[in-house]
Amino acid sequence: MIKDDTKPTTKTHKQSTLTSISG
Structure with missing residues (x-):
C-alpha cells in the first residue's frame, strides 16, 4: 500500500474528480 x-x-x-462531476 505504501509502495x-x-x-x-x-x-x-x-x-x-470524475466521481464528483458524475455524482
Whole structure:
C-alpha cells in the first residue's frame, strides 16, 4: 500500500474528480 502510494495518489485524485462531476 505504501509502495503504491505514489501512483494511486494520482489515480485516486482523478477518480475523485470524475466521481464528483458524475455524482
